[in-house]
Amino acid sequence: MVSVETYGEFETAWCPGCGNFSINKAMKQALAGLGLAPSQVLLVSGIGQAAKAPHYLKCNAFNGLHGRALPVAQGAKLSNPGLTVIAESGDGCHYGEGGNHFLAAIRRNVNITCLVHDNQIYGLTKGQASPTTLQGQKTKAQPMGATSEAFNPMATAVAMGCGFVARGFSGDIDHVADLLQQAVQYEGFALVDVFQPCVSFNKVNTFKWYKDRCYKLDESHDPADFGQAMAKALEFGDKIPIGVIRRYDKPTFEQTAGREDAKPLAYYTVDRDRLASEMLSFA
Amino acid sequence: MPETSVNILVGGEAGQGLVTIGEFMAKALVRSGYEIHVTQDYMSRVRGGHNTFAIRTGPDPIWAPVEDVDILVALDQETIDLHKSQLTGQGVVIADEAFDVGDLPALSVPFKELAPKPIFRNVAALGVLASTICHDIEDLEQLLTKTFGKKGDEVVEQNLEVLRAAYNWRKEQDFVVECMPPSLVDVGPEGSGRLMMQGNQAIALGALAAGCNFCPFYPMTPSTSIPLALSALGRDLGVVVEQVEDEISAMNMALGASFAGAKAMVATSGGGFALMCEGVSLAGMTETPIVIALIQRPGPATGLPTRTEQADLNLALYAGHGEFPRAILTPGTVEECFELAHKAFDLAERSQSPVFILSDQYLADSYRSVAPFDLNAYPQIEGPLLEADPYYVRHALVPNGVSPRVVPGTSKALVVLDSDEHTPDGHITEDLDVRIRMNNKRLKKAKVLARDMFQPVRYEDEDPERLLVCWGTTLGAAREAARLLTSLGERTGVLHFQQVWPLVPEQFMSALEGAREVVFVEGNATGQLAALIRQQTGFVAHKQVLRYDGLPFTARYIATAVEQSE
Structure with missing residues (x-):
């Protein structure tokens, strides 16, 4: 039997009060709920405080380079389709350094989950603006206020045809766990962006800031409807919707490439007779 | 050096079909048992410009x-104007x-008319070309039928009608071939x-024989033919490209997949x-x-995108921050690819560890006639373990x-x-003692590479007065240059590095x-x-023949440079 305890308890490098703790808990709850043993799970991360998460949960892990979690995650998934692969990193990693991979991964639609710890700031490098920092927000690196407009990952993903787009808030662990479970179960690329406060470096988007604004989407929202989904994806101000913003079925990369039932490449053996006949095509 | 070879140069604009002519002729020659050596010189454009497809062929x-x-x-006037000075005494132009x-x-x-x-x-x-070298027309007919079938x-x-008409037209000309x-x-x-x-096709085939089953790529000349060949040859084998x-x-x-x-x-x-x-x-x-597979072309930056150079040895050797082992293999022939x-x-x-295959545009695009590879002599490489106990640690000391x-x-x-x-x-971890132990562990693997x-x-x-030292794709020209220089009076040999890292000086x-x-003799400036060997051994080259105009070495280029510096 798999339970939350199965995934262990670890000492972390996170600040007391950091939203990462809640997301870590939600992840354990989701995996336990799905009945996945640690050996069936692969967490892939990049660099940042969020990217340390795979070290604080018993599982297979690849803590790679800044911005590159998604390519590694897709490579691993295509190599072993039986693994549950989750690319877990922060907003700077997934949306900034890894922005091109984020766009390409949505288009490619490999059956993985992309979990973004979104605290709207760079934490590990001590408080510079991230892609989701609001325009005008002052930081040590942007003393006159961030000049660029904030990136809207929800609207971008919906516009690009992402099949599963969800947002959570670390203040509601059960809700985040539920979103993660749905994302893992979804066949295709699933995006889960989770707001979390950065207690050390983001004095604007605090726990209270999120708490006051986030409201759960109810049954009146139809995530299969593009128009409704886009409207919710663009809603960002005094009220911010959380929940499954967009969900519909579409062919996965594995289906399109005919690799749905592919065995892990680790079991691959060269068909030498066939290769020999391919070689003779050069004669 | 073969005395009996014929050098055919097909030239024209991109889009005129010169590669089709060249490939058909080359294939027909290979099927008839001739040796071939193709050099492709093309511009970075899809239409127009001036491209050539050279087939040097003969029995040896x-x-x-x-x-x-x-x-x-x-195929155009420019080809005549640009290459007429290269025509030999017995040479002939085939043109409209x-x-x-x-x-x-x-x-x-x-x-x-034709x-x-x-x-x-x-x-x-x-x-006309096939007829000019007296190549059997039936052979070409078979090839065209197979290709256009x-x-x-x-x-x-x-196509056969045109082929025959052109073949016979040449025979009727008052022209001794x-x-x-x-x-x-x-x-x-x-x-x-x-x-x-071609060299790149052979790299793909060798990789497939070893069990390569995953290649993500972004297209870049002159490397793209490797993933294309992996896809064409490996699709039915289950290879992911x-x-x-x-x-x-x-x-x-690729690293995620390898993991x-x-x-x-x-x-x-x-x-x-x-x-x-x-x-x-x-x-x-x-x-x-x-x-x-790092297939070089001249830099810096975009450089000469479709030409050749050997200037990225240092890049391959020092790429990546920090210190860790690697190997760099440098094939000299299609068989070595x-x-x-x-x-x-x-x-x-x-x-x-990372292992490089360092080739370049010249060999990448060069067709040769090779015997089919004995795939049984190149078994699938054993992969990682599939099982371990729950207490397994990945980087055990x-x-x-x-x-x-x-x-x-x-x-x-x-x-x-x-x-x-x-x-x-x-x-x-940030335990600095662990850091030292882990760094040493990784660096130790260099010995595994150096042993093999x-x-x-x-x-x-074998006992020359003069030694031409080269690496990678320069091998062929160096061998022909050695024979030429020996015939000119000084015994000349070749030392070819098909691996430039690690270096084992005793070898x-x-x-x-x-x-x-x-x-x-190196294709860089x-x-x-030479610098790497000096750094590693203190040995200082007596002379250097360097080429960095984007073209491959020839025997004459090397021999002339050696003689001029006497």
């Missing part, structure tokens, strides 16, 4: 291109009757059984590889096997530094990798010290191997 082995042209097939050939010996072809539509002109040119009988018949000497190979009804293969968003993704995706049990490779050229460099370092840190690609997977797996590698997801064992410094179980490497090989004169110092004059 041919190792390098030559400047002299025996038969110039000119409308072109100005001056007083050159020429077959002025009425292409308008080809009903412009699209058939290249087949007409092929017919998919397009229907009508297309085949139209010198036929090719007979080939030395027994040719059965199915042809010689030999393969017409995916075009991705950029080279950074290609490298990281999870695939035999992964990437293929790129200088600029694309520059983007992969952080990933090379990640492979070093996480001890993940990866094969990197196959063999070294196979070996690259073996070395990558056994050292859990073992005497040779190579910890047992298990893949995630096939057993209860958990596998953890980190780009940060880590403890043996793969988890992040390709030794430099001597060619031509080559006696050769360097045994010659009166040691000349490094600064003598990168």
